[in-house]
Amino acid sequence: MKALVRWLKKPAGRRTIIGYIFIAPFILGFIIWFLIPALTSLWMAFQDWNMIKPPQFVALNNFKDLFRDKLFWQSLKVTTTYTAISVPLTMVLAFLLALLMNTKVRGITVFRTIYYMPSIVPAVANAVLWAWILNSEFGLLNAFLHFLGLPKIMWLQEPEWALPALILMSLWSLGGPMVIYLAGLQGIPNEFYEAAEIDGAGGWAKLWHVTIPLMSPVIFFNFIMGVIGTFQVFTAGYLITNGGPQNATLFYVLYLYRNAFQYLRMGYAAALAWVLALVIMGLTALIFRGLGGRVYYEEIG
Amino acid sequence: MATMSVSAPRSALLIRRSRFTRKWLSRATIWALLLVGALVMLSPLIWMISSSLKLEQRVFMFPPQLIPNPVRFQNYVEALTYKPFPVYLRNTVFLVVMNELAIILAASFCAYGFARIRFPGRDFWFSTVLFTMMVPTVVMMVPLFVMFRRLNWIDTFLPLTVPYFFGGGGFNIFLLRQFFRTIPEELADAARIDGCSEFAIYARIILPLAKPALITVAIFTFLATWNDFVGPLLYINSPQRFTLAIGLANFRVSFGGGMGGTTQGRSRWDLLMAFATAMTAPVLTVFFLAQRYFVQGVVMTGLKG
Numbered sequence: 001m002k003a004l005v006r007w008l009k010k011p012a013g014r015r016t017i018i019g020y021i022f023i024a025p026f027i028l029g030f031i032i033w034f035l036i037p038a039l040t041s042l043w044m045a046f047q048d049w050n051m052i053k054p055p056q057f058v059a060l061n062n063f064k065d066l067f068r069d070k071l072f073w074q075s076l077k078v079t080t081t082y083t084a085i086s087v088p089l090t091m092v093l094a095f096l097l098a099l100l101m102n103t104k105v106r107g108i109t110v111f112r113t114i115y116y117m118p119s120i121v122p123a124v125a126n127a128v129l130w131a132w133i134l135n136s137e138f139g140l141l142n143a144f145l146h147f148l149g150l151p152k153i154m155w156l157q158e159p160e161w162a163l164p165a166l167i168l169m170s171l172w173s174l175g176g177p178m179v180i181y182l183a184g185l186q187g188i189p190n191e192f193y194e195a196a197e198i199d200g201a202g203g204w205a206k207l208w209h210v211t212i213p214l215m216s217p218v219i220f221f222n223f224i225m226g227v228i229g230t231f232q233v234f235t236a237g238y239l240i241t242n243g244g245p246q247n248a249t250l251f252y253v254l255y256l257y258r259n260a261f262q263y264l265r266m267g268y269a270a271a272l273a274w275v276l277a278l279v280i281m282g283l284t285a286l287i288f289r290g291l292g293g294r295v296y297y298e299e300i301g
Numbered sequence: 302m303a304t305m306s307v308s309a310p311r312s313a314l315l316i317r318r319s320r321f322t323r324k325w326l327s328r329a330t331i332w333a334l335l336l337v338g339a340l341v342m343l344s345p346l347i348w349m350i351s352s353s354l355k356l357e358q359r360v361f362m363f364p365p366q367l368i369p370n371p372v373r374f375q376n377y378v379e380a381l382t383y384k385p386f387p388v389y390l391r392n393t394v395f396l397v398v399m400n401e402l403a404i405i406l407a408a409s410f411c412a413y414g415f416a417r418i419r420f421p422g423r424d425f426w427f428s429t430v431l432f433t434m435m436v437p438t439v440v441m442m443v444p445l446f447v448m449f450r451r452l453n454w455i456d457t458f459l460p461l462t463v464p465y466f467f468g469g470g471g472f473n474i475f476l477l478r479q480f481f482r483t484i485p486e487e488l489a490d491a492a493r494i495d496g497c498s499e500f501a502i503y504a505r506i507i508l509p510l511a512k513p514a515l516i517t518v519a520i521f522t523f524l525a526t527w528n529d530f531v532g533p534l535l536y537i538n539s540p541q542r543f544t545l546a547i548g549l550a551n552f553r554v555s556f557g558g559g560m561g562g563t564t565q566g567r568s569r570w571d572l573l574m575a576f577a578t579a580m581t582a583p584v585l586t587v588f589f590l591a592q593r594y595f596v597q598g599v600v601m602t603g604l605k606g
Contacts, residue, residue, distance in 0.1 A: 015418055025410060025468045029466075034433060036444075097335075113592065118342055118345065120595075121346075124546045128550075132574065137363065235530050253442075260443045276439065
């Protein structure tokens with residue numbers, strides 16, 4: 001005890017106290033708004049609770065029900081499909097656009113502004129706007145198809161078209177990753193390209209052996225963030241299609257939301273949340289293991 | 302190149318010319334591709350504004366009119382008075398102001414501790430910050446709701462502001478910490494020799510120097526609060542406490558021609574688009590005014606992460 005008091009009076013001890021005072025808001029917030037809810041939700045996952053009657057311990061029943069629940073599997077399938085298509089498409093398109101923009105053509109800043117703008121449109125405004133764009137009778141997308149001489153598509157009424165429609169909508173927000181790619185590309189020193197040119201590298205070789213390896217940490221970051229983000233997609237499914245038609249856009253979080261706040265199955269919803277957390281964390285770990293080793297980190301300063 | 306053109310002037314000139322043409326051609330192609338892409342990206346926004354200015358019956362024309370004729374500004378008056386838009390706006394602005402205050406204070410305070418003071422356990426807690434950034438937020442949706450209900454905070458603004466006073470979110474702490482670390486240590490050392498406390502260094506030296514990063518955080522906070530839908534959806538019930546996002550979502554339910562794109566129900570896409578445009582305009586304005594801070598913020602979190 002005395003030793004501790006003595007240590008606290010020393011500069012190192014004082015620094016520790018001051019340091020903890022500075023980060024105290026975070027630590028408190030972490031405990032109150034993160035740790036306690038996480039533990040509560042773990043406890044809830046093993047209860048049957050509708051918020052009216054007292055909760056009842058049901059052991060693993062929620063998880064057993066979950067694996068028998070067709071809608072759980074459907075929502076998992078919908079969300080996985082959405083992620084598996086939207087993330088790679090967004091990444092490739094954003095990367096290509098960033099490459100085009102990095103050629104020092106005139107008006108990059110104007111282009112960058114235009115491409116980035118859609119990604120800051122409020123989610124609700126975005127959803128309402130796309131509900132109207134995808135309108136089968138008078139929407140912009142079908143007008144465009146008509147202009148090309150193609151037939152109208154019932155984007156939101158037909159189960160096989162609803163999810164592709166929402167994936168198309170997600171591509172509109174590729175500006176975020178694109179700006180990150182562009183900044184990364186601009187940070188590659190010119191000497192690397194000059195050295196490659198001396199070795200006789202053409203455009204493709206430079207892209208493949210210089211640009212992509214040097215960009216791999218950025219690509220990796222965008223990939224992880226894309227997966228984490230798309231797995232939690234909610235607003236589009238809730239406001240545009242309400243999960244329909246025939247549950248074709250029943251996103252996982254939408255199903256979770258319904259269980260919690262419409263059917264008041266709080267225990268079941270907590271179980272769903274934990275499964276989602278495990279899926280996302282598992283995927284992230286997989287990506288880290290699968291790709292992490294191939295990411296090239298340059299030692300700078 | 303120069304020596305070549307002396308020894309073989311004609312062929313070098315030819316090579317140079319063809320290279321120039323090829324380069325110019327590829328530049329033109331790139332520019333054309335970017336232009337087409339830009340038009341595609343802009344078209345939904347143009348469509349939103351165009352629809353918001355059309356006569357009710359002109360909205361339902363196929364193929365649609367691009368430029369509304371006649372232009373009807375009255376749509377905005379109707380859209381913004383049908384629902385108590387000023388009330389939604391006031392609530393949203395209130396939340397924005399509170400969260401700006403909370404996040405700028407709390408996040409910069411914590412970030413200072415992480416960036417500039419060495420103490421045991423710091424790296425552990427910083428990895429916790431990174432961890433909270435990676436954990437999907439929806440996982441907390443149910444238990445947080447239960448907690449706020451027990452606190453009797455449902456249908457108040459408390460769940461939408463109070464948590465931000467505790468650290469201001471991992472993302473903001475991270476961004477500010479990265480910036481604080483770039484400020485030369487010598488400045489703080491000089492102040493320490495003069496007898497300044499860490500708190501004075503934080504408030505008088507670091508904060509003023511970190512203005513660009515603070516502006517970036519302020520902008521992201523504005524966007525996140527202004528655009529937030531799920532938070533108010535869960536915690537707010539009374540119409541007099543609705544935010545713009547909830548107001549528009551409700552408007553959509555009553556005037557969006559039925560959910561799921563069906564044609565049942567009354568459709569007033571002109572009014573919906575007017576509301577959506579009115580809600581988007583401030584965001585785009587801020588973006589235009591402070592573009593470099595946006596880019597800086599996106600880059601700081603994406604590249605140095």
